[in-house]
Amino acid sequence: MRKPAVSSWTEHPKIVHPSRRPHVRDLQTSLYPNVEDLTPAMVLIKLVFVEVLRMTSQELQQCGGATALLMSSVSIREAVIQDAEELARVHILAWQETYRGIAPQSVLDSLDVNARIDSWKTWLNQEDHKAFVAVVDGNICGFIRGGPVKQPVRDPSFDAELYAINIIGDAKGKGTGRELVHHLVETLRPMGLSKMVVWVLAENPSRRFYERLGAQDLGQQKIQHVGGVELTEVAYGWQDIESL
Numbered sequence: 001m002r003k004p005a006v007s008s009w010t011e012h013p014k015i016v017h018p019s020r021r022p023h024v025r026d027l028q029t030s031l032y033p034n035v036e037d038l039t040p041a042m043v044l045i046k047l048v049f050v051e052v053l054r055m056t057s058q059e060l061q062q063c064g065g066a067t068a069l070l071m072s073s074v075s076i077r078e079a080v081i082q083d084a085e086e087l088a089r090v091h092i093l094a095w096q097e098t099y100r101g102i103a104p105q106s107v108l109d110s111l112d113v114n115a116r117i118d119s120w121k122t123w124l125n126q127e128d129h130k131a132f133v134a135v136v137d138g139n140i141c142g143f144i145r146g147g148p149v150k151q152p153v154r155d156p157s158f159d160a161e162l163y164a165i166n167i168i169g170d171a172k173g174k175g176t177g178r179e180l181v182h183h184l185v186e187t188l189r190p191m192g193l194s195k196m197v198v199w200v201l202a203e204n205p206s207r208r209f210y211e212r213l214g215a216q217d218l219g220q221q222k223i224q225h226v227g228g229v230e231l232t233e234v235a236y237g238w239q240d241i242e243s244l
C-alpha cells in the first residue's frame, strides 16, 4: 500500500485547513443572496454543489465518484506496445514545449516521429524498462519511464533511474507528475531497487519539481552537445524511494 503523498497541512498548500475553509452558510449567502426565489429542488441541488465546493480534495477522494464533479479525470496505467505511436507524438510535443529557448529550435523542429516510435517499441519490449502513461479523455497527456540506473552517478549505491517524465499542455501542474512518480517507484521497489537518480537540464525549471519531491542535488554535471550547443545536465537523487 502506497504511503499518503503528504502528511501535514503545512506540507501541502493546495489543501486548505478546515478552519480556514468558508462555512457553507457564508457561501450560500454570497452565491445565492435571494434564496427565497429558488424552488426547493433548486435549493437542494445548490446546497449539494456548495458542499462539494467546501470539501477538501482528500475528502473528495474518500467520496470516490464526487471527485469527477470537480476535476477532469486523469488515469494512470502501465504503457503497452500499442501506445508506441501516440507516445512518440506526445514525446516530441513535450520536448518542443519544454526545450524551446533552451535547445536549438532547428533540432526541435526536426525531431523524427518514426525514430521515436522505434525507440518506444524498443523500450516497451525491455522487461526491466518500466513505463506508465497518464490518460485524459482517452488521450495520452504524459508519461514516465524508469528502471535500473543507466547513467550512473559517482555514488554506486544509486541503483535506479527515472529516465524521463513528460506531461504536455494543460495537464501540467495538477498532481499528475507526482502520481506518475509514485507509480514508477511502486514498480521499481519489488525489483529490489531503492535509490533513484534523475538527470535534468540545468536550465530546465522543472528541476524544482524533483526538489519538491524530496530529491537532492547530487552536485554532479554532465555536458551534452545538441545541435552544436553545449547543454549542462545536473543529477538529482532520492536516497530512498520508499519516501516517494
Ligand SMILES: CC(C)(COP(=O)(O)OP(=O)(O)OC[C@H]1O[C@@H](n2cnc3c(N)ncnc32)[C@H](O)[C@@H]1OP(=O)(O)O)[C@@H](O)C(=O)NCCC(=O)NCCS
Binding pocket: 011, 012, 013, 014, 094, 098, 164, 165, 166, 167, 168, 171, 172, 173, 174, 175, 176, 177, 178, 179, 199, 200, 201, 204, 205, 206, 207, 208, 209, 212, 213
Ligand atoms: C516536471 C513535470 C513532470 C511535473 O509534473 P506536474 O504534473 O506538472 O507536477 P505536479 O502537479 O505533480 O507537482 C508536484 C509538486 O511539484 C511542484 N512543481 C511542479 N513543477 C514545478 C516547477 N516547474 N517549479 C516549481 N515547482 C514545481 C508543484 O508545485 C507541486 O508542489 P506541491 O506538492 O507543493 O503542490 C511536468 O511539469 C512536465 O512534464 N514538465 C515539462 C517536461 C519536463 O521538464 N520534464 C522533466 C525533464 S527531466
